[in-house]
Amino acid sequence: MKKLKIETRRGLRMAVGKRSFAGYSLNTCSYWVDGVIVDTGPRSLRAGFRAFLAAQPVEKVVLTHSHEDHCGNAVLFNEKGIPVYLHPGTVDRAAQPVRVPFYRWVFWRPRSPFKAEPLPGAIETARGKLIQVIPAPGHAPDHVAYLYPEEGVLFTGDLFVSTTTKLGMREEDYAAWMNTLAKLLEYDFDLICCGHAGMVPNGKEMLAKKLHKLQELKESILHLKEKGWSDREIERKLFPHTRKVELLSGGEWGSIHIVRALMNTGK
Numbered sequence: 001m002k003k004l005k006i007e008t009r010r011g012l013r014m015a016v017g018k019r020s021f022a023g024y025s026l027n028t029c030s031y032w033v034d035g036v037i038v039d040t041g042p043r044s045l046r047a048g049f050r051a052f053l054a055a056q057p058v059e060k061v062v063l064t065h066s067h068e069d070h071c072g073n074a075v076l077f078n079e080k081g082i083p084v085y086l087h088p089g090t091v092d093r094a095a096q097p098v099r100v101p102f103y104r105w106v107f108w109r110p111r112s113p114f115k116a117e118p119l120p121g122a123i124e125t126a127r128g129k130l131i132q133v134i135p136a137p138g139h140a141p142d143h144v145a146y147l148y149p150e151e152g153v154l155f156t157g158d159l160f161v162s163t164t165t166k167l168g169m170r171e172e173d174y175a176a177w178m179n180t181l182a183k184l185l186e187y188d189f190d191l192i193c194c195g196h197a198g199m200v201p202n203g204k205e206m207l208a209k210k211l212h213k214l215q216e217l218k219e220s221i222l223h224l225k226e227k228g229w230s231d232r233e234i235e236r237k238l239f240p241h242t243r244k245v246e247l248l249s250g251g252e253w254g255s256i257h258i259v260r261a262l263m264n265t266g267k
């Protein structure tokens with residue numbers, strides 16, 4: 001079994017698992033805070049995440065969204081009778097088997113179907129502290145962020161990943177994503193716990209930087225569009241180095257989706 005890297009900071013524990021394919025490596029993170037697990041890691045790293053998830057007392061599991069790298073091991077908690085909470089919009093779908101494109105199968109495998117409960121507005125931790133649930137669409141319609149004021153922490157799932165946005169997925173909604181980032185910046189936190197980048201200090205500044213770069217990117221795209229450039233021409237100009245990933249993902253993942261989504265958001 002490949003051991004995961006474990007990190008602790010403030011009252012949090014984080015497990016990070018790594019998968020590599022075709023020269024790309026992707027980390028996935030799961031967090032524990034006061035009896036609550038935030039995201040469960042992908043099925044492809046089940047043995048490592050199973051050990052992490054069993055290493056501390058768990059009363060509840062909350063998921064940031066229903067992608068397989070975040071809820072791949074949620075089923076393990078069904079077996080123990082521990083409640084798993086998910087956005088109400090995808091609770092029914094979580095219980096059904098899913099197919100995923102080849103590259104996602106290689107990195108993560110499809111999630112095991114699992115039973116979830118609809119998320120309430122807040123989650124109580126083992127010591128009676130509250131984790132606030134904040135709807136956060138953009139990367140996925142069922143995405144939520146979790147604010148833990150006790151430690152000044154925001155769990156951001158896939159909303160951050162990096163300050164620079166180079167690759168997008170076909171179904172991502174960048175107008176909603178930018179609204180979400182602007183809304184999250186109104187809350188009080190300084191550490192973000194990302195689903196892939198780990199614990200990010202100066203989290204508020206980093207989220208603000210991501211939003212700022214997306215606004216700049218949108219302006220560049222709209223400027224080129226006004227000059228009559230096509231979506232593919234704009235992609236080649238602004239993202240010259242991302243075609244290999246697009247080919248690998250069969251077109252599901254690529255910079256072209258960012259260009260197309262931002263071209264249509266208006267000014």
Ligand SMILES: [Zn+2]
Binds near residue numbers: 067140158
């Ligand atoms: Zn995701």
